[in-house]
Amino acid sequence: SFKKSLGQNFLVDTNILHNIVAEADLTKEKGAIEIGPGIGALTEQLGRAAGKVMAIEIDQRLLPILQDTLSPYDNIEVVHGDVLELDLKALIQEKLSGVEKLSVVANLPYYVTTPILMKLLEERLPLENIVVMIQKEVAERIAAKPGTKDYGSLSVAAQFYAEPEVAMIVPASVFIPRPNVDSAVIRLKIRDRPPVDVDDQDVFFRVVRSSFAQRRKTLLNNLMNGLFLKTQKDEVIQMLADIGIEPTRRGETLSIEEFARLANEGLRRGLIGQ
Numbered sequence: 023s024f025k026k027s028l029g030q031n032f033l034v035d036t037n038i039l040h041n042i043v044a045e046a047d048l049t050k051e052k053g054a055i056e057i058g059p060g061i062g063a064l065t066e067q068l069g070r071a072a073g074k075v076m077a078i079e080i081d082q083r084l085l086p087i088l089q090d091t092l093s094p095y096d097n098i099e100v101v102h103g104d105v106l107e108l109d110l111k112a113l114i115q116e117k118l119s120g121v122e123k124l125s126v127v128a129n130l131p132y133y134v135t136t137p138i139l140m141k142l143l144e145e146r147l148p149l150e151n152i153v154v155m156i157q158k159e160v161a162e163r164i165a166a167k168p169g170t171k172d173y174g175s176l177s178v179a180a181q182f183y184a185e186p187e188v189a190m191i192v193p194a195s196v197f198i199p200r201p202n203v204d205s206a207v208i209r210l211k212i213r214d215r216p217p218v219d220v221d222d223q224d225v226f227f228r229v230v231r232s233s234f235a236q237r238r239k240t241l242l243n244n245l246m247n248g249l250f251l252k253t254q255k256d257e258v259i260q261m262l263a264d265i266g267i268e269p270t271r272r273g274e275t276l277s278i279e280e281f282a283r284l285a286n287e288g289l290r291r292g293l294i295g296q
């Protein structure tokens with residue numbers, strides 16, 4: 023039986039499995055991490071394409087099935103646990119040493135997509151690509167450009183750490199059971215360094231979050247409500263003028279470069295506390 027609470031929608035279309043693996047650009051010199059192997063359909067394909075595979079599964083009931091399905095592969099190791107709780111850096115060192123490059127390839131449990139992706143990105147794991155099946159709507163938010171309705175703090179965070187690209191849209195019919203939403207495979211090519219110079223990453227993300235706090239409000243109002251509580255409005259207007267950002271714009275029109283300029287200048291002028 024399937025555990026809906028664990029986001030168990032298993033992929034049954036070999037073609038799609040194949041296409042997902044192809045997106046990750048694996049070779050026998052590289053390694054793969056799978057999150058949520060389920061009954062092991064994608065895992066098997068990863069075992070064939072990569073040198074080493076580590077698959078992390080939370081549901082204990084699936085472990086004997088996985089052990090059975092994956093017994094022909096001596097390069098796949100299944101780890102039992104919650105990916106959000108595990109020390110991934112340590113596991114990579116322990117289970118995936120000696121591989122040239124590493125990618126995450128998974129059909130993610132949708133109820134925890136964002137926390138999983140943010141953990142993978144923020145921990146700065148040594149990854150080449152993250153290729154994951156997620157809800158189509160979340161994929162579109164991740165890849166969204168400034169000024170579009172899907173653009174938000176998730177877009178900025180993902181694009182700060184990676185170059186995202188929606189690789190394919192996937193119909194619900196390729197899963198058992200069928201999910202209620204459309205799906206997409208997104209490929210995040212991990213950046214060596216952020217695309218902008220940010221003096222304090224924590225301040226940068228605080229600026230981003232407060233700029234998007236209320237989408238109907240102007241940038242100035244959102245900043246005054248969330249970030250510059252102790253600062254005079256005039257000082258903030260002056261700073262925005264000095265860095266060439268109109269205070270009446272809305273947060274969702276700012277590029278990553280503009281958020282960085284705002285964060286760096288707010289910090290420099292002592293308007294944002296560290």
Ligand code: SAM
Pocket residue numbers: 028029030031032033034057058059060061062063064065078079080081103104105106128129130131132134
């Ligand atoms: N990879 C399989 C496939 O493509 O058919 C299954 C994908 S299914 C969408 C998601 C899988 O993630 C399930 O096997 C579920 O038990 C597992 N899972 C859910 N939450 C998890 C977590 N926090 N950590 C690790 N695995 C999790």
